[in-house]
Amino acid sequence: AQSVTQLGSHVSVSEGALVLLRCNYSSSVPPYLFWYVQYPNQGLQLLLKYTTGATLVKGINGFEAEFKKSETSFHLTKPSAHMSDAAEYFCAVSGVHGANSKLTFGKGITLSVRP
Amino acid sequence: GAGVSQSPSNKVTEKGKDVELRCDPISGHTALYWYRQSLGQGLEFLIYFQGNSAPDKSGLPSDRFSAERTGGSVSTLTIQRTQQEDSAVYLCASSLAGQRNTEAFFGQGTRLTVV
Numbered sequence: 001a002q003s004v005t006q007l008g009s010h011v012s013v014s015e016g017a018l019v020l021l022r023c024n025y026s027s028s029v030p031p032y033l034f035w036y037v038q039y040p041n042q043g044l045q046l047l048l049k050y051t052t053g054a055t056l057v058k059g060i061n062g063f064e065a066e067f068k069k070s071e072t073s074f075h076l077t078k079p080s081a082h083m084s085d086a087a088e089y090f091c092a093v094s095g096v097h098g099a100n101s102k103l104t105f106g107k108g109i110t111l112s113v114r115p
Numbered sequence: 116g117a118g119v120s121q122s123p124s125n126k127v128t129e130k131g132k133d134v135e136l137r138c139d140p141i142s143g144h145t146a147l148y149w150y151r152q153s154l155g156q157g158l159e160f161l162i163y164f165q166g167n168s169a170p171d172k173s174g175l176p177s178d179r180f181s182a183e184r185t186g187g188s189v190s191t192l193t194i195q196r197t198q199q200e201d202s203a204v205y206l207c208a209s210s211l212a213g214q215r216n217t218e219a220f221f222g223q224g225t226r227l228t229v230v
Contacts, residue, residue, distance in 0.1 A: 032217075043206065044221040051217075090158060102148060102171060103208070103219055107157035 002027045002093045006106035014114045019078040021109050023065075023091030026072065033074040034092040034103070035065055044090065050074065061085070086113045117141075119222035121207050127228045128197055136192040136225045140209030147190050148210075148219065149182060153203035161205075164190065197229045 003026045013019055025031055035047040048059025055067040061084075065076045074091060091106045120139040128134050140147050149161040160174035164184045175181070179197075184190040194201055204226050210219040 034219075036221075043223045044208075046218050046220075049218060101146065101165065101217075102160065102163040104160065105150070105158040 002029075002031070002095065002104045004091050004093050004104055004106035006091055006109050008109060009107065010110045010112065012112040012114060013081045015083055016080050019063075019076070019081045019085065019111065021076040021089050021091075021111065023074045023076065023106060024072055025074060025091070025093045027093055027095065029095040032094045033065075033067060034094070035059065035063070035074075035076050036090045036092060036105075038088045038090065038108075040087070047076070047089075081111075081113045083113050083115070086111055119207055119209055119220050121205075121222035121225050123225060124223060125226045125228075127230060130199060130229055131196055133193065133195045134197055134227065136194075136205050136207075136227070138190045138192070138207030138209075138222060140188065140190070140207070141220055142188075144209035144211055144220075145187070146210045146217075146219075147184055148208045149190070149192050150206045150208070151176075151203045152206055152224070156203075158206070161192070194227075197227075199229045202227055202229045 005024045007022055033050040036044040037047050038044050047063050048057045050057045050067045058064045063078045065074050067074050088108050088110050090108045092103045094101055094103045122137045145166045147164040151159045162182045163171040179195045182192045204224040206224045208219040208221045210217045
């Protein structure tokens with residue numbers, strides 16, 4: 001069984017400030033971890049993913065996330081927020097094989113960026 | 116096509132009517148997912164198809180919901196006797212599940228409004 005917890009539903013930062021969106025997961029098998037972004041009235045787009053190997057993963061638009069097994073976390077960061085980063089962000093977990101390979105999403109976090 | 120295609124993009128139906136939502140996955144993708152996104156509920160998993168295996172229907176909210184995938188490609192989600200609480204955006208995604216670098220690609224969704 002797998003689950004994802006994204007604490008809080010809304011984060012607001014100033015333009016140029018650090019963005020930190022938290023994600024904790026639970027998985028009975030080695031996890032694959034994902035962050036997706038959804039802009040208003042659009043579908044979901046993959047930001048980055050962790051499967052195996054290097055635990056610090058870099059994605060598009062300057063985002064990165066670090067897989068910390070001991071903390072069961074996969075927090076998303078960006079050093080300097082841009083107005084265009086305003087969107088909803090979803091963390092997701094999956095396994096690799098069979099029934100475990102379906103994606104399980106967190107409830108999402110809305111990021112607002114203040115001028 | 117290059118991406119996951121869903122139709123219709125918008126559907127307004129009267130309470131009690133049946134609706135069919137269609138998903139054309141990316142060619143060659145063996146896994147297909149349906150999710151429901153409603154205000155405040157995040158992404159709710161509905162059903163998962165993987166190759167020729169029996170689908171994982173554990174997320175279907177009631178027996179009014181069903182889905183099929185013909186020939187391992189196109190999928191149809193059917194909602195019978197629609198209720199107002201069925202109003203949501205229904206998202207379809209496909210992936211090469213079981214592959215290390217797999218990524219789920221999402222369609223733009225079908226916005227269902229039950230009046």
